[in-house]
Amino acid sequence: MRIVLVGFGVVGRSFAELIDREARKLELDYGLRLKIVGIADQKGAAVSDEGIDPRKALESKTEKGTLEGLGAEVYTRGMKAVELIREADAEVMIESTPTELKRGEPGLSHIKMAMQNGRHVICTNKGPLAIAMPALIELAHHNDVMFKFSGTVGGGTPVLDFAKKCLEGSEIRSISGILNGTSNFILSKMAAEGVAMADALAEAQRLGYAEADPTYDIGGFDTACKLVITSNYVMGSSLSIRDVDIRGITEVTQEDIAKAKAREGVIKLIGRVGSSAKVSPEVVSSTHPLNVSGTFNAVCFDTHPAGEITLVGKGAGGMETATAVLRDLIEIRRTFTR
Amino acid sequence: MRIVLVGFGVVGRSFAELIDREARKLELDYGLRLKIVGIADQKGAAVSDEGIDPRKALESKTEKGTLEGLGAEVYTRGMKAVELIREADAEVMIESTPTELKRGEPGLSHIKMAMQNGRHVICTNKGPLAIAMPALIELAHHNDVMFKFSGTVGGGTPVLDFAKKCLEGSEIRSISGILNGTSNFILSKMAAEGVAMADALAEAQRLGYAEADPTYDIGGFDTACKLVITSNYVMGSSLSIRDVDIRGITEVTQEDIAKAKAREGVIKLIGRVGSSAKVSPEVVSSTHPLNVSGTFNAVCFDTHPAGEITLVGKGAGGMETATAVLRDLIEIRRTFTR
Numbered sequence: 001m002r003i004v005l006v007g008f009g010v011v012g013r014s015f016a017e018l019i020d021r022e023a024r025k026l027e028l029d030y031g032l033r034l035k036i037v038g039i040a041d042q043k044g045a046a047v048s049d050e051g052i053d054p055r056k057a058l059e060s061k062t063e064k065g066t067l068e069g070l071g072a073e074v075y076t077r078g079m080k081a082v083e084l085i086r087e088a089d090a091e092v093m094i095e096s097t098p099t100e101l102k103r104g105e106p107g108l109s110h111i112k113m114a115m116q117n118g119r120h121v122i123c124t125n126k127g128p129l130a131i132a133m134p135a136l137i138e139l140a141h142h143n144d145v146m147f148k149f150s151g152t153v154g155g156g157t158p159v160l161d162f163a164k165k166c167l168e169g170s171e172i173r174s175i176s177g178i179l180n181g182t183s184n185f186i187l188s189k190m191a192a193e194g195v196a197m198a199d200a201l202a203e204a205q206r207l208g209y210a211e212a213d214p215t216y217d218i219g220g221f222d223t224a225c226k227l228v229i230t231s232n233y234v235m236g237s238s239l240s241i242r243d244v245d246i247r248g249i250t251e252v253t254q255e256d257i258a259k260a261k262a263r264e265g266v267i268k269l270i271g272r273v274g275s276s277a278k279v280s281p282e283v284v285s286s287t288h289p290l291n292v293s294g295t296f297n298a299v300c301f302d303t304h305p306a307g308e309i310t311l312v313g314k315g316a317g318g319m320e321t322a323t324a325v326l327r328d329l330i331e332i333r334r335t336f337t338r
Numbered sequence: 339m340r341i342v343l344v345g346f347g348v349v350g351r352s353f354a355e356l357i358d359r360e361a362r363k364l365e366l367d368y369g370l371r372l373k374i375v376g377i378a379d380q381k382g383a384a385v386s387d388e389g390i391d392p393r394k395a396l397e398s399k400t401e402k403g404t405l406e407g408l409g410a411e412v413y414t415r416g417m418k419a420v421e422l423i424r425e426a427d428a429e430v431m432i433e434s435t436p437t438e439l440k441r442g443e444p445g446l447s448h449i450k451m452a453m454q455n456g457r458h459v460i461c462t463n464k465g466p467l468a469i470a471m472p473a474l475i476e477l478a479h480h481n482d483v484m485f486k487f488s489g490t491v492g493g494g495t496p497v498l499d500f501a502k503k504c505l506e507g508s509e510i511r512s513i514s515g516i517l518n519g520t521s522n523f524i525l526s527k528m529a530a531e532g533v534a535m536a537d538a539l540a541e542a543q544r545l546g547y548a549e550a551d552p553t554y555d556i557g558g559f560d561t562a563c564k565l566v567i568t569s570n571y572v573m574g575s576s577l578s579i580r581d582v583d584i585r586g587i588t589e590v591t592q593e594d595i596a597k598a599k600a601r602e603g604v605i606k607l608i609g610r611v612g613s614s615a616k617v618s619p620e621v622v623s624s625t626h627p628l629n630v631s632g633t634f635n636a637v638c639f640d641t642h643p644a645g646e647i648t649l650v651g652k653g654a655g656g657m658e659t660a661t662a663v664l665r666d667l668i669e670i671r672r673t674f675t676r
Contacts, residue, residue: 018643026507030506030507155644156508156641156643156644156645156647157644157647158504158505158647161503161504162500162504165499165503165504166496166499166500166503166504166665167496168368168665168668168669169364169368169661169664169665169667169668170494170661170665287630287631287632289627289630289634289636289650292625292627293625294625296627298627303494303661305356305494305657305658305660305661306493306494306495306651306652306657306658306661306662307494307651307652307655307658308651308652309494309495309496309649309650309651310649310650310651311647311648311649311650312627312647312648312649312650313644313645313646313647313648314644314645314646317645319643319644320643320644320645322643323507323508323641323643323644324644326507327504327506327507327508330506330507331506
């Protein structure tokens with residue numbers, strides 16, 4: 001299968017590393033022979049019909065910060081991702097540029113270009129989905145390509161697949177989840193150690209769990225993106241992030257935490273969808289399976305008649321998300337070689 | 339699809355109730371038109387080529403304790419399940435007689451008879467699988483029928499499906515789980531309230547979570563059955579219950595619980611399979627997702643490279659297990675109408 005990688009950050013590089021390391025196993029177990037025929041980074045793009053050696057691309061990125069180490073015949077500085085997508089002879093485009101929530105760009109344009117040119121799309125970038133998921137699904141149908149995005153929710157924890165493949169015959173009445181590891185780390189630390197929000201946030205930044213501008217995580221926007229994607233995929237809704245009532249954790253105090261504790265509860269940032277979609281700090285019973293600590297994610301499906309079923313795992317990480325991309329590739333390969 | 343129910347206890351009756359209630363939805367959503375053409379209970383068997391009305395069967399069972407209320411032309415006292423399986427014109431046999439761990443009977447004979455007569459088999463009885471799972475899978479292959487048993491592990495929580503359908507491309511290094519709700523209820527109660535084992539057990543019996551003879555649950559045998567089934571299905575092993583080193587919770591004391599607590603842990607009855615298979619009380623970190631309370635079940639898959647992924651849900655219950663049977667039916671129908 002011929003692949004174009006658009007975005008060569010943590011996820012893109014982890015994916016390149018994974019398929020290089022597991023090449024033999026992937027071919028033996030799943031009949032997957034993967035060839036990277038193009039990679040776009042922030043500065044330009046590499047194209048090679050014979051395939052780009054993942055290790056060389058990783059080395060160049062580490063040493064030079066770009067892919068120019070692949071040589072001038074392969075790498076063109078200033079070449080845009082949309083050109084690469086249109087011109088490289090690939091079956092699948094993997095979009096892993098950073099999430100942007102105003103217009104979903106540049107991911108949205110990449111995905112459209114790929115679909116219009118008959119490429120299957122695997123996306124780990126939440127922006128285009130938070131903004132325009134129903135339209136993108138329609139475009140994929142229209143162009144008869146697959147559109148997969150397992151890595152957008154739960155990192156390597158297969159939240160979307162689980163709901164779709166394992167809960168058939170059950171009615172899913174609502175979904176509630178801890179979908180942002182950074183916020184959960186901060187709230188867990190505040191509860192366990194009695195420290196203030198600002199100190200817990202500083203620690204999260206020191207450990208690399210939170211960005212210098214933490215608004216996306218602690219403001220509830222990342223949770224809202226994942227809620228939109230999960231709701232649309234699992235419950236058949238047509239939400240965009242504008243439909244979600246969002247409140248983050250910035251105002252949670254030690255007093256709130258103490259009050260919750262007196263009721264044998266903990267405060268968690270919960271994304272919840274049922275009759276409406278909402279992100280806010282909620283009191284969760286301390287014995288409920290959603291009460292996970294540290295950077296864990298947890299998603300609880302309220303099903304009928306099998307009751308509440310909760311899935312817990314690491315919600316982020318480059319290599320973890322790369323496994324989600326790989327699962328999507330395996331499914332594309334299986335669907336198109338039946 | 340024409341079905342024979344063998345066993346009309348809690349699971350069999352819940353299933354009859356479920357398909358009666360959801361008949362319209364099952365036909366619309368999955369193209370499933372289900373007809374029960376035979377039911378065996380402990381005293382005899384009912385056969386009807388036109389189909390047995392689930393409500394009438396349930397009424398008769400409630401009022402008379404047997405199916406004789408269906409009328410003498412339908413119900414034959416003393417008719418054996420194996421005769422019913424051989425003679426009724428059905429595509430699927432659902433086995434839900436009680437688990438027996440010495441020889442796996444009578445379930446084992448029922449399953450063999452069904453497969454040899456070309457019936458697909460859905461089994462919620464753990465006995466035949468704990469004793470002879472590899473042989474039964476071979477027999478199913480040989481007769482070109484499907485053999486499904488989702489309801490044997492996790493009740494309505496899709497533990498087996500999850501591992502098989504959602505973890506592709508990942509290596510599962512080990513599986514550890516809380517697989518018996520009764521034991522977990524007792525251990526949770528001992529930890530939360532400081533009561534002795536005997537008192538917690540008495541409470542479990544009063545609430546109907548534990549049998550008069552609780553050995554099967556608290557002796558670790560139920561956990562061992564589920565571990566064997568999960569390991570064979572997910573990790574491709576060929577275990578029987580004789581291969582499992584089994585220690586139950588009967589010797590757990592308040593002193594053990596206090597010691598665990600001092601290490602910020604809790605004692606849980608864990609079934610664990612990796613290089614070997616074992617059931618025993620273990621100290622689990624109190625912040626680990628496996629630390630679930632009450633009658634919950636939890637199964638943790640240690641995957642590479644996506645890390646630990648844990649599934650939590652109710653592990654038992656008639657209606658919950660009936661949803662697992664329904665999922666199996668949907669899968670059989672889909673596989674055989676492709």
